[in-house]
Ligand SMILES: Nc1ncnc2c1ncn2[C@@H]1O[C@H](COP(=O)(O)OP(=O)(O)OP(=O)(O)O)[C@@H](O)[C@H]1O
């Protein structure tokens with residue numbers, strides 16, 4: 001496995017994207033750091049971790065997606081791969097919070113940030129960034145966060161978990177290339193946080209409403225049944241779950 005280990009860097013996603021502009025980078029190259037100083041989340045949020053305790057890494061995935069309109073397949077596959085590794089580690093109550101947060105026991109333990117670019121020859125290059133809280137114990141600034149070590153009450157070997165995740169990703173991407181989409185979608189759907197449960201939401205103009213998550217569309221929108229029984233789809237900018 002080609003792993004680039006950095007003592008510190010602002011963001012492993014940014015490091016890998018910059019490397020791609022300078023040289024050939026092998027598929028599944030991993031960039032990992034002990035101290036990510038400006039970690040980015042989705043929609044401009046910040047990914048904050050204590051230095052030296054967690055996994056913050058990015059994996060290069062070349063052309064995993066067969067068609068540009070099927071871009072959400074990779075999100076599904078990465079979230080499912082992470083949840084499979086966590087289940088092997090005996091983490092209880094693993095759930096996927098749409099679009100791609102991983103929760104354990106209702107707390108966020110991992111976030112995924114996938115950044116895609118389309119080359120002139122049609123090849124899609126994806127930088128798959130993963131933050132996984134491993135041995136951090138204190139989340140005073142993040143009341144909805146937790147880590148593997150808080151949950152299991154022991155220290156874990158970060159490097160072994162990193163290798164397990166990348167191996168699982170490789171293996172699952174090979175299945176995706178055989179068009180085994182349904183396998184991952186059904187696992188994603190089974191693990192979808194709050195599916196089928198009435199819960200409050202807020203839209204992008206601050207209006208609150210009750211709804212029931214039905215599933216996720218092929219292009220990654222959340223399907224919610226409203227109180228009048230109609231089903232509406234929302235993209236990430238349009239809805240927030242209040243849980
Ligand atoms: N190390 C971390 N562990 C868990 N959560 C974190 C960590 N660092 C940042 N976060 C949270 O993740 C959020 C970014 O994730 P995302 O963009 O998916 O937001 P969200 O899921 O809508 O927010 P929330 O997690 O508050 O429900 C940040 O706003 C912050 O609350």
Ligand SMILES: O=C(O)CCCC[C@@H]1SC[C@@H]2NC(=O)N[C@@H]21
Pocket residue numbers: 010011012013014036038039040041042043045047055056057058101110111112113129130131132
């Ligand atoms: O929850 C989210 O919104 C996604 C968080 C993604 C964090 C990871 S850590 C490694 C990679 N580098 C970044 O700057 N972000 C991702």
